Amino acid sequence: MGQVLRLDLSRNKATVHELSKVLARNFIGGRGLNSKVLYDEVGPDVDPLGPDNLLIFGVGPLNGTISPSSSKWTVTAKSPLTGITGDGCSGSGFGAEMKYAGFDQVIIKGKAKHPVYLWIEEGNVEIRDASHIWGKDTLKTEEAIKRDLGDQKIQVACIGPAGENLVRIACVMSNFYRTAARTGMGAVMGSKSLKAIAIRGGKDVKVADPEAFEEAVLDAKSKIRADWMYDIYATRGTPALVDWLNAQGGLSTKNYEFGTFDEASEINAETFLKKHEHTTIACFGCPIHCTHYFMEEYGQGKLEFAHLFALGALCLNGNLSSILENISLASDLGLDIISLGSTIAFAMECYEKELITKKDLDGIALEWGNHDAMKEIIKLIASRKGFGDVLAEGVRKASQRIGKGAEEFAQHTKGLESCCQNLPKKGWLLAYATATRGSDHLRGMENIEGIEGRKDKAIEIFGTPSVLDLLSIEGKPMLIKWHQDFLAVIDSLETCKFNCDVLYALGPEELANLYSTATGWKIDGKELLKIGERIYNVERMFNVREGISRKDDVPPSRMFNPLTSGRYKGTQATPEELQKMLDEYYELRGWNKNGIPTKQKLKELNIT
Numbered sequence: 001m002g003q004v005l006r007l008d009l010s011r012n013k014a015t016v017h018e019l020s021k022v023l024a025r026n027f028i029g030g031r032g033l034n035s036k037v038l039y040d041e042v043g044p045d046v047d048p049l050g051p052d053n054l055l056i057f058g059v060g061p062l063n064g065t066i067s068p069s070s071s072k073w074t075v076t077a078k079s080p081l082t083g084i085t086g087d088g089c090s091g092s093g094f095g096a097e098m099k100y101a102g103f104d105q106v107i108i109k110g111k112a113k114h115p116v117y118l119w120i121e122e123g124n125v126e127i128r129d130a131s132h133i134w135g136k137d138t139l140k141t142e143e144a145i146k147r148d149l150g151d152q153k154i155q156v157a158c159i160g161p162a163g164e165n166l167v168r169i170a171c172v173m174s175n176f177y178r179t180a181a182r183t184g185m186g187a188v189m190g191s192k193s194l195k196a197i198a199i200r201g202g203k204d205v206k207v208a209d210p211e212a213f214e215e216a217v218l219d220a221k222s223k224i225r226a227d228w229m230y231d232i233y234a235t236r237g238t239p240a241l242v243d244w245l246n247a248q249g250g251l252s253t254k255n256y257e258f259g260t261f262d263e264a265s266e267i268n269a270e271t272f273l274k275k276h277e278h279t280t281i282a283c284f285g286c287p288i289h290c291t292h293y294f295m296e297e298y299g300q301g302k303l304e305f306a307h308l309f310a311l312g313a314l315c316l317n318g319n320l321s322s323i324l325e326n327i328s329l330a331s332d333l334g335l336d337i338i339s340l341g342s343t344i345a346f347a348m349e350c351y352e353k354e355l356i357t358k359k360d361l362d363g364i365a366l367e368w369g370n371h372d373a374m375k376e377i378i379k380l381i382a383s384r385k386g387f388g389d390v391l392a393e394g395v396r397k398a399s400q401r402i403g404k405g406a407e408e409f410a411q412h413t414k415g416l417e418s419c420c421q422n423l424p425k426k427g428w429l430l431a432y433a434t435a436t437r438g439s440d441h442l443r444g445m446e447n448i449e450g451i452e453g454r455k456d457k458a459i460e461i462f463g464t465p466s467v468l469d470l471l472s473i474e475g476k477p478m479l480i481k482w483h484q485d486f487l488a489v490i491d492s493l494e495t496c497k498f499n500c501d502v503l504y505a506l507g508p509e510e511l512a513n514l515y516s517t518a519t520g521w522k523i524d525g526k527e528l529l530k531i532g533e534r535i536y537n538v539e540r541m542f543n544v545r546e547g548i549s550r551k552d553d554v555p556p557s558r559m560f561n562p563l564t565s566g567r568y569k570g571t572q573a574t575p576e577e578l579q580k581m582l583d584e585y586y587e588l589r590g591w592n593k594n595g596i597p598t599k600q601k602l603k604e605l606n607i608t
């Protein structure tokens with residue numbers, strides 16, 4: 001759309017700027033452009049919860065078009081959880097509506113004197129009083145704003161009480177149940193006394209070559225439907241992973257200590273589909289509709305594998321109804337469920353080992369699997385009441401406050417709580433260690449290692465099937481660098497990862513075709529990956545400026561524990577293997593032995 005909206009909430013001032021074409025070409029949009037603004041404007045002296053931190057909402061060139069699954073938007077800031085690059089990505093109508101309202105980026109700084117929300121309509125912006133909705137949950141906030149403004153089609157991104165209370169694992173919610181989670185973006189929004197952004201527009205999103213673009217879209221859709229994983233995701237969605245991971249011994253259980261959960265069949269996709277009222281929902285323009293939305297008398301919300309693992313297996317909770325109830329509660333309160341489940345599991349282990357007691361927890365018996373206690377703890381965390389104030393800091397800071405050796409049980413990298421799988425995949429180990437947000441499966445996610453059905457893709461992309469062997473470190477630095485750069489592109493186009501590195505339907509060439517026909521800037525897959533490399537390096541440089549180096553490139557400690565069950569029983573990566581992979585990875589990246597991008601690499605990527 002060519003326009004950037006800047007708001008200074010301390011001065012009650014809004015200005016509109018032209019989007020730099022050079023920046024757009026070099027960083028695409030969405031995550032990439034946001035990361036560049038963060039790198040340029042937020043230095044190491046900035047407090048993540050202070051007025052000088054920026055909160056940046058960004059969309060990409062495909063949002064608002066018919067490009068499949070291009071529904072994502074990214075919110076970026078220096079993270080109050082990790083102190084480094086922070087962002088959360090969500091799929092909802094909010095991204096498309098931002099384009100229809102005329103903006104590619106909304107950059108917010110300062111702090112309002114009282115709670116406010118933004119009303120952006122067709123290029124105009126109003127800073128409105130939000131005192132009447134401050135304290136409300138995310139569901140009621142969205143309902144109230146739509147009612148106030150008299151339009152149900154308005155798109156709203158908002159925080160719940162957790163963000164208002166500066167809980168470091170707070171997220172931003174939109175469309176009632178869509179979450180921009182990870183790294184505490186909700187707390188940054190709360191620190192600015194910004195309750196919500198409401199947005200509505202009617203501008204056209206034009207593409208450069210409509211005929212060629214339509215052809216590229218049809219080609220992409222047919223490739224998505226032809227992939228063998230399409231049916232799995234369309235019918236069972238990410239919850240299908242519960243059974244698969246459990247069989248491999250990689251379903252993170254009991255605070256990542258084990259990889260098999262005895263009650264997995266109680267919380268798997270089949271049990272959910274059979275026993276619970278639900279419907280499948282698509283993000284804006286998505287042919288996969290992988291989202292499973294549940295409606296129960298105790299609440300409603302979106303079910304993902306990450307929720308089942310975090311509020312289920314990780315806490316030894318095999319009660320699916322309680323998981324759904326707690327998903328609904330956490331979403332209403334505006335909490336990142338991966339970080340939340342990891343934090344509760346950590347606290348349960350501290351309770352078991354008597355590092356914290358019932359007295360510390362105001363009488364709550366935080367035993368493994370006690371889902372009623374989990375519900376109470378979630379409320380305490382969101383309100384920062386009692387011991388909730390300690391856990392609201394996330395596992396790293398909470399473990400430091402508890403002391404007595406609690407750090408040993410806090411599973412994180414660079415302060416971000418861990419996610420998902422405990423498989424002995426050597427590539428994933430490296431991906432977690434070097435992800436620019438911390439312990440993050442989404443920065444280097446690859447679904448090639450250990451997946452026989454991806455042999456053809458491994459040969460097509462890397463020229464060898466050897467990267468399939470998850471127990472070998474051979475080729476893994478190349479595998480992970482490629483995926484990190486590719487994911488930076490995907491997130492900057494703001495299209496869905498699932499089409500690209502879960503389904504492997506759309507590769508760099510397909511994305512380049514969509515991008516070129518939409519923008520008129522001719523580019524091929526190779527050049528697109530180079531932009532991805534630039535984005536990854538800008539994020540790394542932001543982190544380096546905050547003190548990050550090789551010493552911090554370590555996965556959560558339990559990823560080194562041998563698997564206790566399943567197909568890969570007895571195996572696991574070793575710290576020595578990680579060091580070997582890091583040497584090769586840094587060299588491939590053009591970073592020095594300490595993990596710092598060299599001057600030569602920065603020059604090559606035109607990063608100043």
Ligand code: SF4
Nearest residue numbers: 069283286288290496
């Ligand atoms: S695949 Fe799922 S998460 Fe991705 S855009 Fe489609 S519905 Fe949304």
